[in-house]
Amino acid sequence: MKRKFVVLAILTTMSLVFFWGCSQQNIQAPVQNQENDAIQHVNMDPGVAPGEDFFRYANGGWIDANPIPDAFGQYGAGTEVWLRNNDQVKAVVTDPKLMESPAGSVQRKVAEFYQSGMDTLAIDAAGTVSLADGLDKILALSSKDEIAGLVAYMHRTSSYPLFYMYADQDEKNSEEVIANLTQSGLGMGDRDQYLNEDERSIFLRQAYETYIRTVFSLLGDDEGVIDHQVSVIMNIETQLAKNSMTRVELRDPVKGYNPMPLGELKEFSPLFDYAHYFKELGVQNPGMVNIRQLHFFKEMSGMVETVSLEDWKVYLRWNLIQGKTGALPQAYRDASFAFYGTAMNGTEKQQPRWRQVLGVMNGSLGEAIGQAYVAKHFPPSSKAKMLELVENLRVVYAERIKNLDWMTDATKEKALVKLAAMKVKIGYPDKWTDYSSMAISPENYGDNLAAARQFHFQKKIEKIGKPVDRDEWFMSPQTVNAYYSPSLNEIVFPAGILQPPFFFPDGDQAVN
Numbered sequence: 001m002k003r004k005f006v007v008l009a010i011l012t013t014m015s016l017v018f019f020w021g022c023s024q025q026n027i028q029a030p031v032q033n034q035e036n037d038a039i040q041h042v043n044m045d046p047g048v049a050p051g052e053d054f055f056r057y058a059n060g061g062w063i064d065a066n067p068i069p070d071a072f073g074q075y076g077a078g079t080e081v082w083l084r085n086n087d088q089v090k091a092v093v094t095d096p097k098l099m100e101s102p103a104g105s106v107q108r109k110v111a112e113f114y115q116s117g118m119d120t121l122a123i124d125a126a127g128t129v130s131l132a133d134g135l136d137k138i139l140a141l142s143s144k145d146e147i148a149g150l151v152a153y154m155h156r157t158s159s160y161p162l163f164y165m166y167a168d169q170d171e172k173n174s175e176e177v178i179a180n181l182t183q184s185g186l187g188m189g190d191r192d193q194y195l196n197e198d199e200r201s202i203f204l205r206q207a208y209e210t211y212i213r214t215v216f217s218l219l220g221d222d223e224g225v226i227d228h229q230v231s232v233i234m235n236i237e238t239q240l241a242k243n244s245m246t247r248v249e250l251r252d253p254v255k256g257y258n259p260m261p262l263g264e265l266k267e268f269s270p271l272f273d274y275a276h277y278f279k280e281l282g283v284q285n286p287g288m289v290n291i292r293q294l295h296f297f298k299e300m301s302g303m304v305e306t307v308s309l310e311d312w313k314v315y316l317r318w319n320l321i322q323g324k325t326g327a328l329p330q331a332y333r334d335a336s337f338a339f340y341g342t343a344m345n346g347t348e349k350q351q352p353r354w355r356q357v358l359g360v361m362n363g364s365l366g367e368a369i370g371q372a373y374v375a376k377h378f379p380p381s382s383k384a385k386m387l388e389l390v391e392n393l394r395v396v397y398a399e400r401i402k403n404l405d406w407m408t409d410a411t412k413e414k415a416l417v418k419l420a421a422m423k424v425k426i427g428y429p430d431k432w433t434d435y436s437s438m439a440i441s442p443e444n445y446g447d448n449l450a451a452a453r454q455f456h457f458q459k460k461i462e463k464i465g466k467p468v469d470r471d472e473w474f475m476s477p478q479t480v481n482a483y484y485s486p487s488l489n490e491i492v493f494p495a496g497i498l499q500p501p502f503f504f505p506d507g508d509q510a511v512n
Helices: 054-065 077-093 106-118 120-126 129-139 144-157 199-218 223-243 262-268 274-281 294-306 309-327 330-343 353-364 366-377 380-402 409-421 445-461
Strands: 163-170 173-183 289-291 423-427 483-485 490-494
Touching (some): 077 106, 077 366, 106 353, 106 366, 106 445, 120 445, 129 144, 129 309, 129 445, 144 294, 144 309, 144 445, 163 445, 199 309, 199 330, 262 274, 262 289, 262 294, 309 330, 353 366, 380 409
Parallel strands (some): 173 289
Antiparallel strands (some): 163 173, 483 490
């Protein structure tokens, strides 16, 4: 999801270093801190003068006692909470009572999804069957006019070749959701990694080529053919990278707001059939479509013409495989980790399988898991205490705004109106996501991944042209993170991060 968030770095005296994401290793979660341990002096380094190096003074003891494990590119208090949180979530999804729930119930779906993900023997035995439909469609392409329809199919079912489509709040009409198209299609993710000539970028390009070679070798392609395929993929992705905005350019909100109807988009980028693309998604008339990078989409149209159909098939095949890696045998997953885990992020060991599956499930059935999670780990008293804390902050913030000497009275008035209007979401949503239309089975992990992707993609496109749902959450309750959304003017603290060392249910509010 490409929503603009300010991710909150919730700093504590104990550790200012955070880890956000999914890293790899079987590490025991630390014992939860108690109220009396909120400020742990053992984590400090009193031998350093705070006026000279406050970071070391506050965190030196903890840093010395916690070298970064092989499985992590970085490690901090956030990682410790994440590890503890994984244990809590695992207990939720492995509760035997879930499998005793009625067939088709959301509780049963949680249990069956986890069971299918943990059955690595069945996943390995299935081989590349999850690729079959997509590969057939790619091989059947007979003209470039069909590319738009196939891209739509892949966006809905597996991956994002060429560009990314999402539905989000219209930045100049905050009450309505609009379709957005944005640059994408890069296996390495960042344009500069394709274009820069520094040592790191060259290393990553070589590692990425090795990854591509390994995957096509696993598929049984001939060595000579693989050389050609690597060249094709790198050439297409490098062209896309050259046409992409830099990270600095992406920060300009004006450059990123270019809404236009389909007719105008067709004139602007004529060789990609956007009308057919949206029709294949089930959106007959998306209305205004925001093109976030004009140059990218203009040049992408030219690429449709200059790149041969056979080369497009190679690129699309690679994207299909990338999107389905989680359902492929272990050798494919190992190859993916060797690049994305080790080469890109410096992690040497993979997560235990159960953590990998939980990571997928948190994105697939997040609120189904979250509902059971908060029942066990986030009582109403914690929600009430956090709401009280935020409201106290709001009162103090208003007083500070009123006393600012650099802000005009008119600006203060508008700031106070915005502050009063800020929505606060704590713990979990008031209305839970309905997963009844997502078909899940205990036997086929590949089918479950596909069902989850299509469910969430359908949920996304159904928002287009509709009023903004201001009750929607963009993180599941068990997420160890938080965010502020400027466009929605809301601050959100999921239950997952509201535990020590960031929040003490029975602790002093000053510490919290």
